[in-house]
Amino acid sequence: MNMQLSKTPIGLDGIPAAETVLSHVDGERGELIIAGERVGDLAGKTGFEGVTARLWSGGTGQPVGEAAVRAALGAGRERAFARLPDLLGITRGLSIVDGFRAAIAGLRAEAGLAHEATIVGAFPVIAGALVQRVKGNDPVAPDPTASHAADTLSMMLGRKPNAREVAALDAYFVTVCDHGMNASTFTTRVVASTQADLFAAVTAGYCALTGPLHGGAPEPVLEMLDAIGSTERIKPWVDSALARGERLMGFGHRIYRVRDPRADVLKGAIERLAGDGTDLPFAGEVEAYIRDALRRKNPDRPLDTNVEFFTAILLDALKIPRQAFTPIFAVARAAGWTAHAREQQRAGRLIRPSSAYIGAMPG
Structure with missing residues (x-):
């Protein structure tokens, strides 16, 4: 053959x-x-x-x-x-x-x-x-x-x-x-x-x-945030997930080699909505730690935040199922x-x- x-x-x-x-x-x-x-x-x-x-x-x-x-x-x-x-x-x-x-x-x-x-x-x-x-x-x-x-x-x-x-x-x-x-x-x-x-x-x-x-990633972002649950669990949860080789939802993109430009637009929209009870501080802590952990794991080409991360937070804040x-x-x-x-x-x-x-x- x-x-x-x-x-x-x-x-x-x-x-x-x-x-x-x-x-x-x-x-x-x-x-x-x-x-x-x-x-x-x-x-x-x-x-x-x-x-x-x-x-x-x-x-x-x-x-x-x-x-x-x-x-x-x-x-x-x-x-x-x-x-x-x-x-x-x-x-x-x-x-x-x-x-x-x-x-x-x-x-x-x-x-x-x-x-x-x-x-x-x-x-x-x-x-x-x-x-x-x-x-x-x-x-x-x-x-x-x-x-x-x-x-x-x-x-x-x-x-x-x-x-x-x-x-x-x-x-x-x-x-x-x-x-x-x-x-x-x-x-x-x-x-x-x-x-x-x-x-x-x-x-x-x-x-x-x-x-x-393609379009199915935002919901797993919320599932990840739910699983982490609290500030003190961010580091052990993320470190354990990375050690197991798991994908962290809301990070990395097939096309973008740097930060997804849409992420910052949506983050700004969430901040303007934050007075309606949006839990951005916790999500922001999770994002910051994951970005840092991914840079340590792959310093030459770290994964960065994509549009799904803030999409999930925004749509959830708007009470969309x-x-x-x-x-x-x-x-x-x-x-x-x-x-x-x-x-x-x-x-x-x-x-x-x-x-x-x-x-x-x-x-």
Whole structure:
């Protein structure tokens, strides 16, 4: 048997799969640019509707304004609420994560309406309805005049959120709305490259997001903080985990070789929310010790804090159930997915990478 060992980079690392105007990740410098702005600057000057307008403008090549996006998303949430009986019909007995997948797969094109707004508008309505069902409550009707972040929280919590809560979730939405050619975005673009519609492409993107190596990390961060429990247990717990070779959730990233720039944006959002009882001091102590321990273990290339660490703390502080963390991530990332799908469709080229065959050759 003649086995050929490949020297091809596995996982397409460092191989461009598309040209895009939407976002850029520089892992060596710890920089994320979304629609021409560094993520920290962008989060300080616009909300979700504003960044969505930028992404959709870039993806479609047709300028769209923030006010138009706000109106379209509000109307999209209303239409999704009217369709909830159909959308939730096959989700009985499923978890929030799996029920969300089943429901978004039931979305469809609506004559004369933008598919992007139908998708992005529906996501928080579906997520909120699934959360309320777990609580034994009826779905909360959306308010089309509210911001996307405010309405998402209202439907999730069953009450009107305060201004600090809205600002915190809005900052999260802006921060995670797009992130280069990540696994779910790449999946979305592959499906869109076949000229399948946006609904198929985005459903595929969400399926990729549910994997624990992509969108499933924030909940284990909270489980880690729960297991540590108190300040005096930080050192022995972390040292023991590292000695066993365990992964510390919320640290390290496939792309970033330095600190994830999104971590500081979310940390700032949490600090502004801290008056609402957020336990940032303890989490901050855990983060500081883990960073120091990782530097000691691997001084040449230590792992640093990633976006999941502060995502977990922020979403928990907002009283969003842990089982809904992945759908909430999707509520934000849907803006990027839809923009990337449109951009890929405009390119008109099928994504069809080659593979490196390492099996047996015929004699």
